[in-house]
Amino acid sequence: MSYSCHDTTDNWEDVKTKCVSALPEHILKYIEEHKGDEHPESNLIVILQMVQHHFGYLGQEQMHAVAQLAQIPLAKVTGVATFYHLFRLQPRGKHMINVCMGTACYVKGADKLGQRLMDELGIQFGETTKDGMFSLDVSRCLGTCGLAPVIMVDGQVYGPVTPSEVPLILEKYLKKPKVPA
């Protein structure tokens, strides 16, 4: 008897089915089309960008699916995802807060501002609050040095801000009236 009847111990079909269900059609198509490329792993960043664009972040399930379907080691996928600043591993909150750490803001005490935000929200830079309301990140210069130190919430710039004003700004976003259904 030669090599033939070994499908019973294989798990590829299960793995594949789960992975396919974790990604949208256009990404599956892209992966499939570029599988035969000379260096298929060089498509990794593009694929991850597509995933982030679709989901808003890179979830564990999606990264696993990318690894299996594109046959790129998962360690490489998560290595790339954690290396580049543009990739987020957590969903983004409803409101995005950026603390400017440009030179002018920094000398005016942006680090204290950042610390107050982290204390108030209970998260670090790059993270999202448990209730999904706020994400916190660092920006370099926002081009409003005259107002330093500044923070930006969903594109709205506040400045100059003192640490004690931080709770008042956050309150505004928490209190925003709900849009009637």
Place this chain on the structure above:
Amino acid sequence: MTETMIHLTIDGEPLEVPAGTTVMTAAEKLGINIPRLCYHPDLSLEGACRVCIVQVEGFNHFITSCSQQVWEGMVVQTNSPQIRQARRDIVELLLDNHPKDCQTCDRDGNCELQRQAYRLGIRERLFEGKRKEFPTDESGKSVVRNPEKCILCGRCIRVCAEVQGVQNLSQHGRGFNTVVGPANLGPMDESACIQCGQCVAVCPTAAFLEKDHTERVWKALSGAIGKKHLVVHTAPAIRATIGECFGLPIGTPVTGQLVTALRRLGFDAIFDTNFSADLTIIEEGTEFLKRLNGAGPLPLLTSCSPGWINFLEKFYPEMIPLASTCKSPMQMMSTLIKTYYAERKGIDPKDIFVVAIMPCVAKKYEVDRPEHVLPDGEIATDAVLTTRELAWMIKSYGIDFVNLPEGEFDRPLGVSSGAGDIFGATGGVMEAALRTVAVKLSGEELGPLVFEDVRGIVGLKEATVTIAGKEVNVAVCDGLTHAKKALNYIKSGEKNYHIVELMACPGGCIMGGGQPYPPFSMNVLDPELAKLRAKALYDVDAHKQLRRSHENPAITKLYEEYIGEPNGELAHALLHTHYQARMPRGIR
């Protein structure tokens, strides 16, 4: 075709080397050893550590000699006060981001970072500041990862990808926060890791280590876990390598001293895993002959190496039916100790503590496999010590290993043939199997003893052996990239093997993840190191009276007294196992 020769000058001395030679290699021809850290001759170039920098005329910056190829008329300076200072600064910066615990570190003084620090004359620490702080992952059953000791040389990443084809490690994050680890920096045992421990072997520091089992063995030896009958058995490869830990030349077999050392540590019975290597040949050989005669799929894939078995389950689960169902020799032996031996001795298996001395890190994972649990719920092997761990224990016990008198293994599980000894080298299992299969197939009493084609450190060896008019196609793989190659040949139908030996580690058990860090003059993965260690085993074999597993009288007795038929009902219950696909599935 003649090689193009390049003429250059290194430290004022002219020399000629083939085109494509690196500056580092060229310098070695002049007896100049440029300091290095991330470089490894058997892995791809990384150029990460910058320790091997040299000055090249016409350039106003230093160049890494490991990665720079020579050119015609090149003028290189490997040594100057400025170069020495720059190298010192580089290593000082590494040291200042590294725990200061050399005296208590598991590297036991055999650390490449420490060696470079001494070599470069670093006597003070000038750059002390913030040091990286990361948690150690001790969750793994085999491999412990301590990123604080990591110098980001990338050797582990390269060995895992290039030699083992597992690709389980990667750098995560960036800059000061870079950490090497499996996907998501998750627990090792939940990753695609196959537990071979080659990352431990190539690491220049102690960023990767085997999971410590010495503590539980010390406890058992001291009586802290109650009165136990302490049984130890040692793998074939240990006798060929443990001498290195005590300054003996590489390839010095020390079977007798090893037995005496174990007796002095306080073990009640000292057995030889060679015995169960012989037993494996009987069981696996019977299985193979049955399949060769049409009773099952071919080729038969050997199952002695737990790293390989982990690889099979994670990377090639569809090929599980091809694998031999034999447990590894270690698990066969430990199982027999808690059944056959316990019954004969009249000892409750629960009062027996079994320690296995192994060249292997994956064995630590293997012992906890639920399918290996004995019928009474006991695990077969209570502790697995690597060669390194045993050497540490012998040293700290104050035993002068080199000057020990030679002892002998206990009976009956210490009797073995030379076929058992050679299990420790790549091709050994195949040769041992062929010795027995040749006799069984031909029906003659004697057959060939030496199968030269399956010896040697080649990676993938293939041979066709004619036994009793039958052509048997054999393949031997060491290192999992070579295993991949053979498995893909089988899948595509390109090769028609009948039996394939697979060992996870390149060179086989003599180069296992738990083997001694080689002396300064040699590198882990060096085929020359493997050859010297293998020669020790082939010499032991050549000097034995018994050369074939089925000639071992203790094996014959075991079947008569206890097991009955090879591959029989009891044999299946005790000596065989099963495998299953495991997640996460590896990327081929």
